[in-house]
Amino acid sequence: MFEGRALVNDDLERGVFRVHRSAMSSQQVWERERERVFHKCWIYVGHDSEVDKPGDFFRRDVLGHSMFVTRGQDGEVRCFYNTCPHRGATVCREDRGNAKRFTCFYHAWTFDGTGDLVTLPDEDGYGADFDRSERCLTGPPRFEQYRGFWFMSFNPEVVPLDEYLAGAKEYIDLVVDQAEDGMRVVGGSNQYQIGANWKLLCENSVDGYHGQPVHQTYFAYIHGLGGGVQTGDPLLPMGPKQLGNGHVVIEGEAPYARPIARWDPLFGEDAKEDIEAIRARIFGTYDELKAKRMCDTIRLMVVFPNLVINDITAITIRYIDPIAHDRMNVSAWALAPKEEEGDRLARRIDSYLTFIGPAGFATPDDVEALESCQRGFKAVPDAGYSDISRGMKQIPEGQHELQMRAFWRAWAAYMDEVPVPPVMSLPECSGALVGARA
Numbered sequence: 001m002f003e004g005r006a007l008v009n010d011d012l013e014r015g016v017f018r019v020h021r022s023a024m025s026s027q028q029v030w031e032r033e034r035e036r037v038f039h040k041c042w043i044y045v046g047h048d049s050e051v052d053k054p055g056d057f058f059r060r061d062v063l064g065h066s067m068f069v070t071r072g073q074d075g076e077v078r079c080f081y082n083t084c085p086h087r088g089a090t091v092c093r094e095d096r097g098n099a100k101r102f103t104c105f106y107h108a109w110t111f112d113g114t115g116d117l118v119t120l121p122d123e124d125g126y127g128a129d130f131d132r133s134e135r136c137l138t139g140p141p142r143f144e145q146y147r148g149f150w151f152m153s154f155n156p157e158v159v160p161l162d163e164y165l166a167g168a169k170e171y172i173d174l175v176v177d178q179a180e181d182g183m184r185v186v187g188g189s190n191q192y193q194i195g196a197n198w199k200l201l202c203e204n205s206v207d208g209y210h211g212q213p214v215h216q217t218y219f220a221y222i223h224g225l226g227g228g229v230q231t232g233d234p235l236l237p238m239g240p241k242q243l244g245n246g247h248v249v250i251e252g253e254a255p256y257a258r259p260i261a262r263w264d265p266l267f268g269e270d271a272k273e274d275i276e277a278i279r280a281r282i283f284g285t286y287d288e289l290k291a292k293r294m295c296d297t298i299r300l301m302v303v304f305p306n307l308v309i310n311d312i313t314a315i316t317i318r319y320i321d322p323i324a325h326d327r328m329n330v331s332a333w334a335l336a337p338k339e340e341e342g343d344r345l346a347r348r349i350d351s352y353l354t355f356i357g358p359a360g361f362a363t364p365d366d367v368e369a370l371e372s373c374q375r376g377f378k379a380v381p382d383a384g385y386s387d388i389s390r391g392m393k394q395i396p397e398g399q400h401e402l403q404m405r406a407f408w409r410a411w412a413a414y415m416d417e418v419p420v421p422p423v424m425s426l427p428e429c430s431g432a433l434v435g436a437r438a
């Protein structure tokens with residue numbers, strides 16, 4: 001039983017949505033989704049600021065494929081499979097750096113930043129028909145960026161990135177437009193491993209339901225310091241949304257503070273003038289609703305399948321690299337405006353690490369929640385079902401799980417090689433008891 005829709009029971013008549021847990025506990029399902037989901041979609045690789053200058057490079061693992069990205073001396077950013085065309089050795093052996101040329105350590109074939117083979121020892125020994133241009137570094141068939149976020153695809157037929165991102169672009173804009181001169185990844189990253197299926201982290205990233213039970217320690221800490229003041233402004237968008245193609249987001253005022261463009265008592269009187277100045281610039285630049293959203297709401301978004309962008313206590317890029325059905329590597333970076341330095345940057349990094357850093361208030365608790373689910377899947381012989389039906393039939397104000405169902409519906413469609421269903425309006429169930437906003 002590997003087909004997507006056989007594992008995802010989506011009963012619009014009865015208001016039942018449940019996922020068979022073998023979707024997360026079966027190695028065979030994982031092998032199928034590598035091929036049918038990950039090898040068909042766009043996959044995030046890295047941020048433009050990681051290759052800011054010609055020669056900059058970074059290395060990244062994507063589903064067991066070692067890749068590296070570099071900006072050539074011509075200013076173009078390219079993505080290569082990290083394997084030598086000669087005998088296959090790893091060409092780029094450092095995680096990041098700057099190099100005009102990449103010399104393979106095995107026999108010293110040397111490539112420039114465009115991937116061309118530029119020198120090799122004893123070239124004369126190869127004879128007249130040896131053609132260097134046939135021995136260049138190669139890369140994935142598609143590599144495109146949206147506002148500094150670079151994605152690759154193993155699928156030459158994939159739709160253009162711009163079309164694939166659909167409604168997610170608006171939310172990337174809300175993040176990137178907070179800067180005057182673009183965003184940059186703050187130096188360094190957090191790397192950790194979670195003993196759980198990768199989809200559990202996607203679900204968790206847009207799951208407002210778990211916030212109070214799992215993160216109450218943090219909320220109590222923030223409120224104890226006088227922070228987390230909310231405006232209750234009815235104009236602010238609240239709740240989950242589907243963004244098309246399986247991308248989903250939750251947005252709203254959070255019970256914690258962001259040191260970005262709204263002062264909160266938590267940050268102290270000393271920071272007030274500076275934060276108000278950032279706020280004034282944003283309100284002076286954008287229309288009122290967009291400015292309010294940038295300053296006063298948070299966003300947690302999954303770009304299907306495995307990129308999470310959190311614009312919460314700080315802005316975080318989380319890249320999920322599944323390595324087995326029950327294990328994933330997570331890389332996380334803080335994103336900040338290029339112009340941000342000094343106290344502003346220190347406030348952001350402090351806020352980032354306090355909540356979503358690997359030793360922050362949130363991440364260890366979330367990791368335990370995910371790993372406990374994965375352990376729990378083994379408790380029942382046939383693994384059983386997970387329920388994701390909240391709000392399918394009757395919707396308490398702002399509280400439903402349509403965003404998770406949209407993620408799973410996209411996953412099931414990819415697994416069955418059928419089109420992803422369009423964005424659905426709420427409530428999905430034909431026998432709905434209570435209507436609500438979409």
Ligand code: FES
Nearest residue numbers: 084086087104107
């Ligand atoms: S394997 Fe790279 S030069 Fe031989």
Ligand SMILES: [Fe+2]
Nearest residue numbers: 214215362366
């Ligand atoms: Fe959480």
